[in-house]
Amino acid sequence: DQQVKQNSPSLSVQEGRISILNCDYTNSMFDYFLWYKKYPAEGPTFLISISSIKDKNEDGRFTVFLNKSAKHLSLHIVPSQPGDSAVYFCAASVGNAGNNRKLIWGLGTSLAVNP
Amino acid sequence: GAGVSQTPSNKVTEKGKYVELRCDPISGHTALYWYRQSLGQGPEFLIYFQGTGAADDSGLPNDRFFAVRPEGSVSTLKIQRTERGDSAVYLCASSSFGGQGAETGELFFGEGSRLTVL
Numbered sequence: 001d002q003q004v005k006q007n008s009p010s011l012s013v014q015e016g017r018i019s020i021l022n023c024d025y026t027n028s029m030f031d032y033f034l035w036y037k038k039y040p041a042e043g044p045t046f047l048i049s050i051s052s053i054k055d056k057n058e059d060g061r062f063t064v065f066l067n068k069s070a071k072h073l074s075l076h077i078v079p080s081q082p083g084d085s086a087v088y089f090c091a092a093s094v095g096n097a098g099n100n101r102k103l104i105w106g107l108g109t110s111l112a113v114n115p
Numbered sequence: 116g117a118g119v120s121q122t123p124s125n126k127v128t129e130k131g132k133y134v135e136l137r138c139d140p141i142s143g144h145t146a147l148y149w150y151r152q153s154l155g156q157g158p159e160f161l162i163y164f165q166g167t168g169a170a171d172d173s174g175l176p177n178d179r180f181f182a183v184r185p186e187g188s189v190s191t192l193k194i195q196r197t198e199r200g201d202s203a204v205y206l207c208a209s210s211s212f213g214g215q216g217a218e219t220g221e222l223f224f225g226e227g228s229r230l231t232v233l
Contacts, residue, residue, distance in 0.1 A: 004157075034221065043119070043206055043224030044158070089157055102148075102171060103222065105157030 003027045004092050006106035014114055019077040021109050023090030026071065030092040034103065035064060035075045037086045044089060048075070080113045087111070117141065119225035121207050127231045128197055136192040136228045140209030147190050148222060149182055150206040158206055164190060197232045204229050 005024045013019045023033075031052040036044035050057040050064045050073070057064050063076045077084055087110045091103040120139040128134055140147050145166055150158035160174040167187045175181075179197075184190040194201055208222035 041226065043226045046221035049221065102160050102163055107155070107157050
């Protein structure tokens with residue numbers, strides 16, 4: 001039972017356009033959401049996160065939107081660049097005591113940005 | 116180095132053998148995590164250490180899997196009597212309670228150890 005769902009396994013966009021990656025979740029107890037990017041043969045690298053008390057967080061070309069009522073979040077990349085081509089993972093966690101960030105991950109969306 | 120270091124990067128073993136995977140976290144990071152990523156899947160949580168103790172080992176699939184972090188830094192994931200289904204990339208991550216990345220809650224990942232059980 002996938003608690004974090006990324007229903008699009010792949011996405012292709014033109015350089016300069018907007019990339020929108022979607023993520024849905026089922027566990028209403030999740031209070032923190034993160035997006036990671038992964039290149040082949042490398043570990044995931046952190047992109048951006050958002051707390052459930054917010055509905056938007058922006059960092060440069062990356063913006064994450066959270067719609068709690070719909071249990072949906074999205075990552076917007078604008079403008080998209082060829083170097084953004086990677087697998088993007090959505091992850092969520094329930095706040096625990098201390099620093100435990102036991103993340104529940106989606107299956108990932110493979111983004112291809114075409115020159 | 117400044118990042119999370121994992122060794123070996125690749126390990127091929129035969130069914131039934133014993134395997135150890137090592138993780139050297141970012142210096143000063145008190146939290147350490149092991150995840151497993153199978154082909155086409157997202158990472159799956161295995162175990163979390165806070166200091167030397169395993170604070171949450173609920174993700175270990177069975178008693179063939181065990182992890183230690185005796186001095187609160189380097190961790191070793193141990194897999195006994197390996198099975199073909201254990202083949203995956205084993206990812207280690209660390210994080211800091213009050214330092215870099217604390218505000219974002221991010222985990223810093225190593226490049227992973229790819230385990231292949233024949």
